[in-house]
Amino acid sequence: MTLPWTGHTWLVLGASSSVARAFARLAAEGGADLLLAGRDRADIERTAADIRLRTGRSVDVLYFDADPYTDHAGFAEACRAKVAAVEGQYLDVFLAFGAMPSQEDIDRDFTLAQQAITVNYTGAVSILARLAPVLESRRGGRVVVLTSVAGDRGRGKNYVYGSAKAGLNTYLQGLRGRLHGAGVSVTTVKAGFLDTAMTYGLPGMFKVAPPGLCARACLAHAAKRREIAYFPGFWRFVMAILKAIPERWFKRLSIR
Amino acid sequence: MNWKRVELGGWGRTAVAEMLAARPERLGEVQRALAQVGEEGLVVRGGGRSYGDAALNGGGRVLLTERLDRILAFDEKTGELVVEPGVTFGELTRLFLPRGYIVPVTPGTGFATIGGAVAMDVHGKNHDWAGSFGDHVLWLDLLLPSGQVVRVSPGERPELFLATIGGLGLTGVITAISMRLMHTPAQGVTVRETRVADLDAMLAELHQHRSTSTFSVAWIDAQAPARSLGRGIVEIADPAPEDSRFETAPRRRTMPKHVPSAFLNSVSVRLFNRWYSRRIAPEGRQRSLSFERFLYPLDSVLEWNRLYGRRGFFQFQCVLPDKDGPAGLKQLLETVAKSRRASFLSVLKTLGREGRGHLSFAQRGYTLALDFPRRSGTDVLLALLERVVLDHGGRVYLAKDAALSRHGFAAMYPKLDRFRAVLHEVDPEGRLTSDLARRLAIRAGT
Numbered sequence: 001m002t003l004p005w006t007g008h009t010w011l012v013l014g015a016s017s018s019v020a021r022a023f024a025r026l027a028a029e030g031g032a033d034l035l036l037a038g039r040d041r042a043d044i045e046r047t048a049a050d051i052r053l054r055t056g057r058s059v060d061v062l063y064f065d066a067d068p069y070t071d072h073a074g075f076a077e078a079c080r081a082k083v084a085a086v087e088g089q090y091l092d093v094f095l096a097f098g099a100m101p102s103q104e105d106i107d108r109d110f111t112l113a114q115q116a117i118t119v120n121y122t123g124a125v126s127i128l129a130r131l132a133p134v135l136e137s138r139r140g141g142r143v144v145v146l147t148s149v150a151g152d153r154g155r156g157k158n159y160v161y162g163s164a165k166a167g168l169n170t171y172l173q174g175l176r177g178r179l180h181g182a183g184v185s186v187t188t189v190k191a192g193f194l195d196t197a198m199t200y201g202l203p204g205m206f207k208v209a210p211p212g213l214c215a216r217a218c219l220a221h222a223a224k225r226r227e228i229a230y231f232p233g234f235w236r237f238v239m240a241i242l243k244a245i246p247e248r249w250f251k252r253l254s255i256r
Numbered sequence: 257m258n259w260k261r262v263e264l265g266g267w268g269r270t271a272v273a274e275m276l277a278a279r280p281e282r283l284g285e286v287q288r289a290l291a292q293v294g295e296e297g298l299v300v301r302g303g304g305r306s307y308g309d310a311a312l313n314g315g316g317r318v319l320l321t322e323r324l325d326r327i328l329a330f331d332e333k334t335g336e337l338v339v340e341p342g343v344t345f346g347e348l349t350r351l352f353l354p355r356g357y358i359v360p361v362t363p364g365t366g367f368a369t370i371g372g373a374v375a376m377d378v379h380g381k382n383h384d385w386a387g388s389f390g391d392h393v394l395w396l397d398l399l400l401p402s403g404q405v406v407r408v409s410p411g412e413r414p415e416l417f418l419a420t421i422g423g424l425g426l427t428g429v430i431t432a433i434s435m436r437l438m439h440t441p442a443q444g445v446t447v448r449e450t451r452v453a454d455l456d457a458m459l460a461e462l463h464q465h466r467s468t469s470t471f472s473v474a475w476i477d478a479q480a481p482a483r484s485l486g487r488g489i490v491e492i493a494d495p496a497p498e499d500s501r502f503e504t505a506p507r508r509r510t511m512p513k514h515v516p517s518a519f520l521n522s523v524s525v526r527l528f529n530r531w532y533s534r535r536i537a538p539e540g541r542q543r544s545l546s547f548e549r550f551l552y553p554l555d556s557v558l559e560w561n562r563l564y565g566r567r568g569f570f571q572f573q574c575v576l577p578d579k580d581g582p583a584g585l586k587q588l589l590e591t592v593a594k595s596r597r598a599s600f601l602s603v604l605k606t607l608g609r610e611g612r613g614h615l616s617f618a619q620r621g622y623t624l625a626l627d628f629p630r631r632s633g634t635d636v637l638l639a640l641l642e643r644v645v646l647d648h649g650g651r652v653y654l655a656k657d658a659a660l661s662r663h664g665f666a667a668m669y670p671k672l673d674r675f676r677a678v679l680h681e682v683d684p685e686g687r688l689t690s691d692l693a694r695r696l697a698i699r700a701g702t
Contacts, residue, residue, distance in 0.1 A: 016282060018281055040282060040284065042283070043282040043283065046283075046326050046328055049326070049327070049328050049329060050326035050327045050328065053327045053329070053330050054351060197258065197285065199258075200258040200279055201260030201261075201277075
């Protein structure tokens with residue numbers, strides 16, 4: 001039986017997050033091998049063991065930190081070497097790391113603003129820029145980046161986080177164009193509220209979606225090489241409405 | 257660490273409490289959460305299948321293990337498995353049965369977690385030869401209230417190990433469990449069901465099978481008239497031949513959210529019991545069931561506990577020793593019959609030996625489980641049943657309990673002093689607690 005992801009290696013960046021964990025499990029169940037990368041190596045080793053035992057796929061663990069990005073070139077080379085060891089193997093990338101300090105804390109402490117920008121934007125651009133040549137040379141791969149609906153519209157509640165995600169969304173548009181020639185697709189998944197450790201217990205959350213469903217959607221969008229998707233899907237409409245409200249009114253609304 | 261205000265109940269829905277919840281996804285977060293606990297205390301909660309208040313901590317904190325659900329190691333040769341506490345029995349069955357391995361001891365629902373099974377030292381329908389869940393645990397990693405993680409086993413810190421088996425989660429947060437799975441070529445069981453006319457016949461039947469059959473369990477018609485007291489159905493099961501075909505599992509359904517509390521009354525339960533017992537032909541019947549269907553019969557109806565309506569229900573489960581068991585069972589059933597209270601999931605099993613934990617429930621004898629919709633006066637009935645259990649040298653199962661008295665508890669659990677000594681050492685400030693621990697004064701004197 002050939003599984004849909006046989007012959008693929010998914011590199012999962014930020015593998016400790018619940019969406020990434022679910023994504024990795026699903027991809028491996030679909031026949032993919034995995035490179036799991038993140039900071040909490042001990043935790044990712046546990047995830048790797050779990051997936052190996054469940055699926056029998058090959059799972060490697062790599063240390064990765066979005067910041068400092070000086071190490072990213074070496075990291076990209078390590079990924080290339082891993083995938084190059086298998087003839088004809090596709091390299092696919094799922095970028096799931098992010099940081100969301102509360103806006104209140106950010107307003108008090110600029111270093112937190114800097115951290116949100118570094119992790120969500122600069123770190124993502126840095127690693128994608130380093131991986132782009134690898135993806136181009138191997139051709140045919142898929143990139144999925146988990147971003148946020150917060151990037152669609154600046155709001156007082158989280159505008160530093162939102163602006164970093166907005167920057168990333170724009171960057172991905174460009175990257176999509178660049179990699180298209182090499183047959184590599186770039187999928188932007190704009191997530192609404194997810195039921196993750198990041199949002200657990202935060203006020204104002206509604207209709208939080210389970211990370212497993214988000215992971216499933218991300219993988220399905222990658223399979224279809226979709227460009228931009230919302231998860232859950234209804235956020236497309238919510239954001240369309242929010243974006244349509246003129247600034248002069250929006251700034252007076254309670255949702256500003 | 258994020259904390260969220262939640263309202264959670266026991267499975268019986270009689271006890272409900274508001275708590276601050278953390279839902280860690282990795283070990284570091286568990287440690288951080290525990291470090292933030294003050295006097296209000298913390299309870300660890302797995303699948304939420306304890307019926308009473310064992311996984312509640314009203315006004316305090318709760319740690320949910322549902323996202324700690326990874327399998328950490330498995331040795332195909334020895335069957336040795338290491339898992340995180342939030343892995344469920346259903347998941348292990350789904351993953352390992354096709355590979356020829358099964359969890360040797362499983363409770364009656366696949367939604368229970370392995371961490372919870374350790375904390376309750378659960379048993380199954382094969383206790384006579386398989387013992388309790390804790391008997392199959394090789395070692396545990398335990399995060400102590402001090403923040404230290406220690407490995408405990410029969411050889412390493414044995415006293416702490418024995419306090420943690422069946423220890424209600426009060427000795428520390430279990431972060432990893434090592435246990436041995438059992439090899440099984442069979443993917444299901446052959447079940448033989450027979451009707452029995454009264455308690456003597458039932459006990460004789462169970463007694464005959466306890467040393468020869470793999471699984472045995474009996475269902476009792478707790479509303480039978482006095483002359484038929486103890487009539488019911490005895491179910492005996494053994495691994496099915498490898499080429500067996502199994503009846504397909506029923507579709508999963510969900511119980512409606514609002515079932516009127518009056519839905520279960522003595523008339524409806526009587527009708528149900530009559531139908532339930534007449535499904536089986538007088539000469540008995542035999543069928544092949546997958547392990548899942550046999551071990552977890554109620555798991556196909558999600559949220560079945562709603563059946564009892566908003567007021568919920570009490571489950572009363574006790575064990576009575578072999579010698580005084582028959583007389584005690586008779587008295588329990590008579591007490592229930594006299595109360596005219598409906599109990600329709602009345603289950604009788606045999607247990608083989610004492611559990612190894614200081615607060616383990618099991619002892620050699622008969623275990624009877626009854627359930628009662630919560631009505632005014634149910635507490636009086638439960639107190640009467642407790643008295644009968646005490647008089648016959650038995651024990652009430654804390655995983656089910658919401659009504660036991662302090663002195664009853666202390667009299668039923670003779671190793672309580674040893675348990676308290678361990679608590680005094682590892683948790684002098686009482687960071688780990690629960691509504692049940694407070695109700696039964698488990699920590700008293702530590």
